[in-house]
Amino acid sequence: MKAMQQILSEENEGDNIKYSTVPFHSVNIPLRHTIQQNNWDCGLSCVAMVLSEKKLRYFNKNKDNIISEEEIGFSTWTIDLAYLLKKFDVKFKYYTSTLGICPIYYQHRYYTTDENRVKKKFENARRNEIMIHMKILHIYTLIHHLSDWGPIIILTNANLLTCDVCNKKEKESNSSLTVSYQGHYIVLTGYSFLTNHIFYKNPSRKHNICRMPFIQLDKARHSFGTDDDVILIY
Numbered sequence: 600m601k602a603m604q605q606i607l608s609e610e611n612e613g614d615n616i617k618y619s620t621v622p623f624h625s626v627n628i629p630l631r632h633t634i635q636q637n638n639w640d641c642g643l644s645c646v647a648m649v650l651s652e653k654k655l656r657y658f659n660k661n662k663d664n665i666i667s668e669e670e671i672g673f674s675t676w677t678i679d680l681a682y683l684l685k686k687f688d689v690k691f692k693y694y695t696s697t698l699g700i701c702p703i704y705y706q707h708r709y710y711t712t713d714e715n716r717v718k719k720k721f722e723n724a725r726r727n728e729i730m731i732h733m734k735i736l737h738i739y740t741l742i743h744h745l746s747d748w749g750p751i752i753i754l755t756n757a758n759l760l761t762c763d764v765c766n767k768k769e770k771e772s773n774s775s776l777t778v779s780y781q782g783h784y785i786v787l788t789g790y791s792f793l794t795n796h797i798f799y800k801n802p803s804r805k806h807n808i809c810r811m812p813f814i815q816l817d818k819a820r821h822s823f824g825t826d827d828d829v830i831l832i833y
Contacts, residue, residue, distance in 0.1 A: 640675065
């Protein structure tokens with residue numbers, strides 16, 4: 600554990616980009632809004648949001664076959680999203696603080712159910728030209744990417760998401776509010792330094808754009824269970 604912390608600490612040096620290097624005070628990338636159809640496919644909806652129109656039509660037409668080929672079942676991991684993005688030739692970088700499955704997660708039934716599939720995908724990632732960077736990204740790195748390159752798919756704790764537009768906590772409509780962690784993917788689309796807010800699309804909500812403070816995003820994305828998973832889209 601100490602070695603892991605040292606690696607992450609060393610790799611984070613230089614991520615704290617100064618405010619003056621970000622060229623725009625406010626950015627909001629226009630993306631279509633895709634609402635998830637089930638309580639487990641938020642990640643698939645996020646992938647759909649970053650696909651071109653042509654690729655999206657193919658994805659929607661062949662969605663069941665694609666899900667079957669990728670052996671996704673009724674849960675998605677970030678590594679699944681990486682394979683899907685690779686399948687559709689979307690340029691991306693995948694960052695995480697955990698390679699594979701953290702042993703402490705095995706108390707949850709769906710982790711043990713997904714274990715073989717997830718381990719296999721991590722083991723075969725390099726062979727499939729999927730590079731996984733073990734690194735925790737600073738929020739200013741995310742902001743700089745939004746400013747210069749494109750949107751970001753990110754894993755959060757749904758129970759820590761807020762939205763100033765909705766003016767209430769973003770809860771999954773079919774989830775139990777008693778759990779402390781509920782993994783949920785969102786797409787970051789922009790930011791405002793004038794209000795210190797991040798803009799994002801939440802596939803569980805009908806609102807086109809949601810908004811929350813930078814500090815709240817950090818709480819949601821660094822929550823135990825997320826593995827600090829981030830996919831930068833180019």
